[in-house]
Amino acid sequence: MPSVEATNEQIDLLREARRQWEEHWGEEPAPAMAAVTTLMRAQQILMGHLNDLLAPFDLTFARYEVLMLLYFTREGALPLGKIGQRLQVHPTSVTSLIDRLERDGYVERVAHPSDRRTTLARLTVAGRNTAGQATKILNEDKFGMGSLPPESHEELVLLLDRIRETGGDAVSP
Amino acid sequence: MPSVEATNEQIDLLREARRQWEEHWGEEPAPAMAAVTTLMRAQQILMGHLNDLLAPFDLTFARYEVLMLLYFTREGALPLGKIGQRLQVHPTSVTSLIDRLERDGYVERVAHPSDRRTTLARLTVAGRNTAGQATKILNEDKFGMGSLPPESHEELVLLLDRIRETGGDAVSP
DNA sequence: GTCAGATAGTAGGGCATCCGAGCTTTTCTG
DNA sequence: CAGAAAAGCTCGGATGCCCTACTATCTGAC
Structure with a gap:
């Protein structure tokens, strides 16, 4: 999922949008709008970069996040539902992620020892190795944050944590 | 596209991930990793909130971004390719977005007056009205950034602009 | 003990995003 | 000016995300 190629336009479109905003709706709502659009764009760029690396x-x-969650878990196995809670993604998204990780041999579905409703995703040896290698690459690249x-x-974390709080994320001080 | 319901776990999972990171790979890569995961989560929360409002x-x-881009354009019309450049999305994504906006009667495809390769997306009256109303709602909500x-x-903008620069976005000072 | 309600996972559908491929049209080159 | 190269858009396929069912299983109340 590589990022869109840089077009390198002369004017910054996000700043331009902000100017328009102030012109039409005054100074008050502009900072929030600018912050949101900038956040969206930065996320898009970072995500593209990380996907290129991965x-x-x-x-x-x-999928890397799922791998790392299992990587840090004792036994390297977790119920699918637990994965969704931890990563804050919908149960159906977890099914899909695990499908692909299983297809590539990084995890395998295992029956829960006592609860037959539950399916565990367990990291394979290949999955653990790949998780380690991928992490090395990401760490060396500073997760694409080298410009800061x-x-x-x-x-950044302090500012973004305020936003996370409004979404119900537990952000203990 | 509502956001995932808040689970309100006692421990903050992003902080926990950071602790694990420091434990396994030392202090050096941890801040970047924490910043990235926090950014991703904040974006997810904001996007869900904005989609709920819209x-x-x-x-x-x-689709709102497309509408506002046209809203600020003289004539309220723009070639599809130009829209993709401005919003930094792939041409095929623009096709898809315009498809849905056209379906809902907010824009219409119009032939370019001189270049027959080009298709213009033109804001309809309904599209302009809806853009205005939606903007009113978003502005009143401070785009979900009320906690800051x-x-x-x-x-936030200053910090995120550094990230945008690495992606080739023009960020003039 | 039995049955209603909660839980766990999945199937199917919609949207957004990307990529590669293909078509039409325009522009450039020799 | 004819053919090659570039530009503009769309189609099909993949991934990720969500939601609404639906099935299977477990739990708890009576």
Whole structure:
């Protein structure tokens, strides 16, 4: 899922949008609108970059997150529902993600020992190896955040955590 | 496209991931990883919230952006390709977005006066009215950014612009 | 103990996004 | 000016995300 090629237009369209906003609706709502559009665009760029880095492993960032969640779990196995809760994605999305991870041999579905409703996703050896290698690549690339110093990363987290709170995410201080 | 219901777990899973990261790979890559995961989650929450606000208009945020781009354009019409460049989405995505906007009567495809390869998307009266109403709702809601003061919006933009630059976005100072 | 309600996972449908391929039309080159 | 190259749009396929059912299973109330 590579990102769209850079068009490098001379004017910055997000700044232009903000100018229009102030012109039509005044100064008050413009900062929020600018922040949102900038956030969306930054996310799009980052996601594209990360997916480019992960493509050699036949992974996307969504599937990488599942792998890492299992990687950090004792036994390397978790019920599908638990995965959805942890990553905050819909149960049907988890089914789909696990389908593809299983297809590529990174996880396998295992029956729950006591609850026959539950299916466990268990990391395979290949999955664990790939997770480690992919993480090495991402860490070396600083997750595409190399243009910002570590202090800025902290700033960013503090600001974005406020947004996360409004979505019901538990953000303990 | 409503967001996932809040599960309100006691521990913050993103902070937990960061702790694991520091434990396994040291302090160095952790801030970048934390910033990226937090950004992804904040975007997901914001997008879900905005889509909830726009659902009564039969709009998604992606389609709303198209509408506003045309809204700010003289004549209210633009070639599909131009829309893709401005919003930084793939040409095939533009086709899909315009398909749905046209289905709902918000835009219509018009032949380009001189270039027969080109198709223009032109805002209809209904599209213009809906764009205005939707904007009123979003502005009143501060685009879901009410938890942050305007100064923080500016901070956020400055930080995220650095990320945008790495993606080839023109960010003039 | 039995049956209603909650839980776990999946199938099917819709939207957004990308890519590659293909068609038409325009522009450029020799 | 004719053919090659580029540009503009769309189609089909893939991934990810959501929602609404639906089935199977478990739990709890009576």
